Amino acid sequence: MQKPLSNARKGDLCRIIRFKDTQSKTETMRFGLSAGETVKCIANVGPIIVGKNLITIAVGRNLAEKIYVECE
Amino acid sequence: MSLFGCPCRGTCKDCMLGCANVRKPEKNDLKIVLAGNPNVGKSVLFNALSGFYTEISNFPGTTVDISRANTEFGELIDTPGAYSLGNYSDDEIVTREILKSADIVVNVAGALTLERDLFLTQQLIDIGFPLILVVNQVDEARKNGVRIDCDLLQEDLGIRVIPCVATEKKGIAELTAALYEKDAHISNKIIPAVKEIRNTGNITESLLNVLDAEAKDCETKDKIYSQRKEIVIELSKKAVKHCGKNFDILSIIGELLLNPFIGGIAALGLLYLLFQILGVFIAGDVVDFIFNKLDSVYVPIITKIVGKIVVFPLLNQILAGEFGILTMSVKIVFGVLLPLISAFYLFMALLEDSGYLPRLAVLADNVLNKIGLNGRAVIPLILGFGCGALGTITTRILGSRKERTIATAILGVTIPCAAQQGIITALLAAIGGFKVWLLYIFIIFVFIVLTGTVLNKLLKGQATDLLIDLPPIRIPLFKNIVEKTFFRVWNFLAEAIPLFIISSVMISILNFAGFLKWLQQALAPIVVNLLHLPAQFSDVFVMGLIRRDFASVGLLGMAGLENSARTLSDLQILTASIVVTLFVPCIAALIVIFKERGIKEAVILWAGTFMISVAAGAIVTRTMGFLFS
Numbered sequence: 001m002q003k004p005l006s007n008a009r010k011g012d013l014c015r016i017i018r019f020k021d022t023q024s025k026t027e028t029m030r031f032g033l034s035a036g037e038t039v040k041c042i043a044n045v046g047p048i049i050v051g052k053n054l055i056t057i058a059v060g061r062n063l064a065e066k067i068y069v070e071c072e
Numbered sequence: 073m074s075l076f077g078c079p080c081r082g083t084c085k086d087c088m089l090g091c092a093n094v095r096k097p098e099k100n101d102l103k104i105v106l107a108g109n110p111n112v113g114k115s116v117l118f119n120a121l122s123g124f125y126t127e128i129s130n131f132p133g134t135t136v137d138i139s140r141a142n143t144e145f146g147e148l149i150d151t152p153g154a155y156s157l158g159n160y161s162d163d164e165i166v167t168r169e170i171l172k173s174a175d176i177v178v179n180v181a182g183a184l185t186l187e188r189d190l191f192l193t194q195q196l197i198d199i200g201f202p203l204i205l206v207v208n209q210v211d212e213a214r215k216n217g218v219r220i221d222c223d224l225l226q227e228d229l230g231i232r233v234i235p236c237v238a239t240e241k242k243g244i245a246e247l248t249a250a251l252y253e254k255d256a257h258i259s260n261k262i263i264p265a266v267k268e269i270r271n272t273g274n275i276t277e278s279l280l281n282v283l284d285a286e287a288k289d290c291e292t293k294d295k296i297y298s299q300r301k302e303i304v305i306e307l308s309k310k311a312v313k314h315c316g317k318n319f320d321i322l323s324i325i326g327e328l329l330l331n332p333f334i335g336g337i338a339a340l341g342l343l344y345l346l347f348q349i350l351g352v353f354i355a356g357d358v359v360d361f362i363f364n365k366l367d368s369v370y371v372p373i374i375t376k377i378v379g380k381i382v383v384f385p386l387l388n389q390i391l392a393g394e395f396g397i398l399t400m401s402v403k404i405v406f407g408v409l410l411p412l413i414s415a416f417y418l419f420m421a422l423l424e425d426s427g428y429l430p431r432l433a434v435l436a437d438n439v440l441n442k443i444g445l446n447g448r449a450v451i452p453l454i455l456g457f458g459c460g461a462l463g464t465i466t467t468r469i470l471g472s473r474k475e476r477t478i479a480t481a482i483l484g485v486t487i488p489c490a491a492q493q494g495i496i497t498a499l500l501a502a503i504g505g506f507k508v509w510l511l512y513i514f515i516i517f518v519f520i521v522l523t524g525t526v527l528n529k530l531l532k533g534q535a536t537d538l539l540i541d542l543p544p545i546r547i548p549l550f551k552n553i554v555e556k557t558f559f560r561v562w563n564f565l566a567e568a569i570p571l572f573i574i575s576s577v578m579i580s581i582l583n584f585a586g587f588l589k590w591l592q593q594a595l596a597p598i599v600v601n602l603l604h605l606p607a608q609f610s611d612v613f614v615m616g617l618i619r620r621d622f623a624s625v626g627l628l629g630m631a632g633l634e635n636s637a638r639t640l641s642d643l644q645i646l647t648a649s650i651v652v653t654l655f656v657p658c659i660a661a662l663i664v665i666f667k668e669r670g671i672k673e674a675v676i677l678w679a680g681t682f683m684i685s686v687a688a689g690a691i692v693t694r695t696m697g698f699l700f701s
Contacts (some may be wrong), residue, residue, distance in 0.1 A: 022291070047447070
């Protein structure tokens with residue numbers, strides 16, 4: 001089920017499905033995240049910390065609300 | 073090779089670094105620009121290429137500092153780290169401006185984060201720069217089970233790719249050789265979307281064309297970015313191999329620091345340590361020691377010497393009077409700022425290079441979001457409790473103009489520096505009682521929130537969303553820390569000293585003309601009528617402008633400390649404490665605010681702070697009387 005990344009829980013593997021607007025899409029793309037990729041939620045402490053291989057990124061809550069993911 | 077005028081004509085590789093700094097720049101020099109994402113070791117590479125003779129300068133219109141060096145193969149220019157070239161931040165705008173004049177671009181990518189970093193590489197290829205790609209930190213990547221096929225990258229990207237470990241100078245010789253031979257190629261592996269747009273004849277125009285297209289509308293940008301991303305994903309799948317990761321204590325620490333509880337305790341511990349070392353030890357003991365030595369040994373000697381040579385009274389005052397260039401300026405710059413700035417930059421370098429800073433920002437993000445700031449603002453605000461001037465300089469790390477203004481205002485208006493805390497602690501102790509302390513802290517807290525909230529509403533623009541890279545926790549290299557600190561301190565002094573000389577001249581003239589005396593008298597009605605304080609308190613105002621410590625002299629006496637008879641009531645002491653806390657920044661802080669934020673904001677902030685402090689004092693003295701009845 002799709003949900004915003006801001007609702008992800010620690011340990012979740014989240015596949016990025018879509019972005020709410022193109023601005024949030026292009027902004028996160030620069031940081032190496034784009035639709036179709038799977039990231040691991042390392043922590044959710046307000047900002048969401050996601051990891052992919054050796055890249056770790058902190059995504060502010062406002063931005064995380066605009067990123068829709070499917071988690072397992 | 074004779075083109076470069078090197079005595080050995082570039083024949084011996086060993087001398088390349090040795091003779092790199094001998095020559096003065098010429099106008100037709102090749103411009104070599106280093107560009108890359110943040111945290112990939114770009115500065116270390118810059119230092120390895122440039123030797124020691126680096127010039128750091130402020131980029132016009134911004135607070136971004138850039139380094140330049142003249143080397144044997146051309147003028148080397150560093151740029152701030154950027155994830156792409158766009159209009160996302162000051163850093164990226166500066167990088168774009170510098171790239172406009174680039175002849176060769178050396179793109180530095182991190183081996184650990186290559187999948188992400190290649191996005192910028194592809195953008196640089198799309199624009200059409202003669203490019204060399206340096207893949208740095210290959211040793212750290214190997215430790216983490218990442219192998220990178222540089223030959224394959226070289227073939228697929230159509231440019232020279234050099235693996236490197238800049239901290240150990242591995243790969244530097246290859247890079248220097250490549251720069252000598254101008255082994256930078258314009259790749260034709262561009263994405264379809266920019267084929268029509270770019271201009272192969274003129275690189276500046278091509279840069280503008282591609283970036284304009286990206287900025288034109290969301291759809292075009294989306295198309296370009298998506299095509300770019302697709303190529304990068306394909307390429308990283310082939311060239312980057314992940315094999316199992318080794319057990320690594322540092323990465324576990326990195327993860328623990330993000331846990332709200334453990335990370336929170338670690339952050340509080342660190343901030344306490346920072347406050348103790350910077351705020352108490354350096355700002356207190358060390359500054360007091362140097363300042364007093366200057367005051368008791370250096371000042372009498374210099375005053376005597378100047379008195380003998382310069383007889384003309386105004387000139388004498390400007391040079392060695394109470395606020396003179398050789399007296400006050402020397403005392404503040406070397407007695408106060410130098411120790412504080414050195415200690416502070418050392419700390420910052422440690423926090424930066426260890427990778428801790430972004431983790432602290434993550435934890436503080438929630439709270440600071442409410443007052444128009446994001447997590448990164450935690451650093452300048454905490455440092456402000458040590459010294460306001462220091463905190464204000466640190467607002468540089470914030471992402472947008474708006475955030476820098478809000479943080480500077482909060483520092484200027486409310487946060488009491490170590491010197492203020494000293495006076496206030498003494499004053500409040502004279503009244504005694506826990507409730508006075510609580511009330512005091514409550515009032516200060518209200519003003520922090522008010523300042524942040526009001527400015528957040530008033531100023532245009534939004535706080536930037538927190539989106540930061542969390543680099544792995546590393547053990548900082550001693551040499552890098554020292555170099556970084558040294559360059560920054562040097563740079564700060566070079567900029568601050570002229571400002572101090574100017575302000576010394578101005579204040580001396582004002583004092584000589586009797587303006588400061590006049591000001592004391594002019595302020596007296598405000599003090600007596602609005603604040604219900606004795607007229608002598610206006611001395612505190614005038615002296616407090618110069619340095620907070622000076623303000624305490626008369627005040628503590630009035631409060632019955634220092635063996636004097638107490639002349640102030642409890643309510644008057646509380647009022648005085650609030651006014652002293654909220655009162656205008658001292659001269660050192662004001663100069664830094666002026667330097668960082670420009671004259672307009674400095675004047676508004678100064679005047680606003682003055683009014684706020686008087687208004688707050690007037691309200692407290694009229695409403696809090698019940699506490700002491």
